[in-house]
Amino acid sequence: MVVFRNWKYNRSAHWLVPGTYLGSDSYGDWIFQPAGSLVARPGVAFFAESDAVQLLPREGDFVATFYDDTYPGDFRIYIDLATGIRVDPLLPAGWEVQVTDMDLDVIRSVTGRVYVDDEDEFAEHRVSMDYPEALAEQIQASCRALYEQVLAEAAPFDGTALTWLNKGRT
Template sequence: MGADAGPLRSEPAGAMPGELVVARAWKYDGGPHWVVPGTYLGADAAGHWIFQPAGAFVARPGAGFYAASDAVCLIPHQERSDRERADPEAAVRTADWVATFYDAAHPGDFRIYIDVSTAIGWRPLQPAGWEIHSVDMDLDVIRSSTRGVYLDDEDEFAEHGAAYGYPDELVERMRASAAELVTAVEGGRGVFEADPESGASRAARAWLEDGRRLASSSGG
C-alpha cells in the first residue's frame, strides 16, 4: 500500500472543496483494487464527501470503464470519541466502511453501495490534493431500487478469508460492521435516509448537487 509514501492520516486536515481526491482500494493481501478519481466537497457530522463525476475513469487490474453517472462517496470520520461511538442515536457506530451514493441518473439499480473496509486513511498528494486509502473486505451492503437492501459477496469474504488468512478478530469485526450497516440502511438512519420514490439518499442528493455545481463552475 505504498508504505514508503508516508503513513496514512485519520483525517485530511485542511482539505478544501475543489481539491483532487483519488480513492485507492486494496485487498487484504496487498493487491490493488479499484482506483476512482474525484473532487473533495467538504465534511459534515457523517464524514468527508467526494464528488465522482460521470466520465471519470475507474480502474482495477484487468478492468476499467468510464463512470456512467455522477456519484458521491462518503468516508466516515475515523477519529471518534468514546461518547460518539456509544451514541445510541448515531446512524452507525462503526467506521469500517466507504459508501457510494447514486441517484436516478445511474443506469443501474444501485442507490447506495457500501464497501465494508478497514485500514482507512488519508495521504496528501503532490503537488496538491489527497488520496484516500482503504482495504476492501469483500462484504458489500447495497440498497437497490429493485431488490431493496441486501448484503452481498459473503461467499467472496469466506474464500478470501481462507486464502489470505483473515484473523478471527477481523472476521468478527467485519461481520458486525456489515450487520450494523444493513440495519442502518434498512431503517433509513442518518445519511441512509432515502427518498421513498427514488430510493436515493436525501443527504447525498444535496452533496451531488454541490458537486455538479462545482464541476459546472470549473468547466468540468
C-alpha cells in the first residue's frame, strides 16, 4: 500500500490518496489508484470514478497523475507542483508519501489543451503562507519546464503512463 498525504505549506491537511505500488522505471515510481478508492481532504471525500496512475519522480518538484478515456473528468494529465517530497515506511507494509502542495498545477485536458492552473492561489499563498522567495522562484521555474514538457509530449508525458495504468489493471 502507498498513501499519498498532501499538505499545504502552512502544514494544514490537503488530499489523502491511497494506491498500490506497481514498480519503477527511469522516471520514478508508479502507483496505481483503482476506481472506487477513497480520495479525501478536510471537508471533501469521494470515491474515484476511474483508475489512475501516479508518478513519484526520481527528480523534480512534482507528483503527476495520469488518466485515460475512462476518466469522466476533463484531465488526462494532472501535475501537482510540490516540495518537501518524502517517503516514509508505512506499517505493517508499504509507504507513506508526504508532499507539500505548492498550488500550481500543469494540466493536459481531454482536448489536448495544456495549461497552468491555480496561479491565483499560488500568488495569494505566496504572501499569506510566506513562501520563501527562492522556493517560490524554484516552483515557478519547475512549472514552466513541466508545461513545456507536457506541451511537447516529452517522456514521461508521452503515453508512457498508459503501460503502467494497464499493468495496474491486471
